[in-house]
Amino acid sequence: MLLELRRLSFKARGRYILRDLELSLKEGELHALLGANGTGKSTLAYIIMGCEGYRPQGGEIIFAGRRINHLPLHERARLGISLAWQEPARFEGLSIREYLGLGKALSAEQCLGMVGLEPAVYLERPLDRTLSGGQRKRVELAAVLALAPRLALLDEPDSGIDMLSLRDIAKVLRRLKDWGSTVLLITHRKEVARVADRASLLCAGRVVFTGAPPETAWHYTHRGCPLCDGRRCHEA
């Protein structure tokens, strides 16, 4: 296992967001994470990345056999963990070329090409509010691709992206897989989850089902949760 989360709990403002969560990712696997709005998917990604304010109160985060609970974000990044944010930050005065240049696995041009953005048009553009939401998300995905990380946490790379471009995302996922990257792919779309090796379903801060993507997707779309039929039985 590359990543093991054991009995992970996270509380914010006195309320459990994640509770005794268990999840394991095999090395090289593409693992989809499904779940309704507010079930804790992004929170889980922030906790694995080590974002400020997201220290779990209980449980273990084991990465490549090592407990990393205490490591700050940048040290986790150096171990090979990276995150594409659901709502990526904007930067004044920083160009797309500079942002993508932080990764060394692929050139900025190649990465942009892979996410369907014409390098000649986009390379020198600033990463500020002049980019549309969908364009900014593609750049975010490209930035993670450029790193060829050991573990890529992709938080809804497909939200805000038009239907046609879903193919670009599948291409990026395949490339990461070819490189041997392990991917945790957070998504709401069945058709995107289908490319995964396995899929898990989150309900009220717990993993309630892990299995083949079609089966997990079926539970998600038909019942919301196999344990509580979407009524969130786990909520305190």
Place this chain on the structure above:
Amino acid sequence: MRLEAFLAHPALEGLREALQEPPGGHVVAEGHRLLSTRQPKGVKLSARARPQGLWVELELAQGLSLPGPLHLCFALLRPRGLQRVNLRLLAGRTSRATIISHCIFPNPLGIRHLMRAQVLLQEGAELSYEQIHIHGPEGGLVVEPRAQVELQRKACYRADFALLQGRAGRLSIHYVVKAQEEAAAELVARGQARGQDQVCLREEIHLLGKASRGLIKARLALRERAQGLIEGITVGAAPQARGHVDCLEVLAQEAQGRAVPMVEVRHPLARVTHEAALGRLQRAQLEALMARGLSPQEAEEMLIQGILRK
């Protein structure tokens, strides 16, 4: 000291390359000694060194269009000392030129650099005046650039002060521009400070002539215990005068900053606007950069250089 020996200093690499660009002129001084002057065609250049300071006068002939930038270099390579510079600049009617002033203090422990500039742009002249400050990491310096700039009808002046490397020390800028009819002024100042540095950027544009234009843009990044103040002042005193003041400060750690855009309208048909923003470096931005492998310090530096560039 000979010019070659002076230019061999590692902090002067940028200048060394700049001086090789044909065919611009230059004035190079270390402390109160002149090391080299070269007068380009169409420019009357006089430079004198006295124990009390340097006197440099530049006169650009009417209609002259200087093909390359004219470089001025005022440096103090020693850790301690005083440098006073008195600069007079006259740009003749419709002349066009770029002047780049390099102020270089590589290891300041007790340095004072006092600059007094008087600038006159005659009708239709266009001048771009860039000041590149390169300071060492010690921060033991007092830097006081002062300029009085007069713009006659249709003259166009653009100044850019940049301190992108090293410590600011105690930096206090005061520029005053007076613009006559249809003249345009753009004052840009970009600086960064850390440690116990104290920075004051005070820039004023007085729009005295009809349809004159002014833009003040100040960017300041403050880290550690540095303190900063930006004062951007624009007075609109004529019909159709248009001015804008744009101040931005970013702070990290315990740094403190103030931004005071002051706009004043003395004619009912003048219009002056302002914006000021003051904020901490954003956690989300820092984390996004660190998630790509940068250390906290590197992420901070990258964000700041981005802000200073824009």
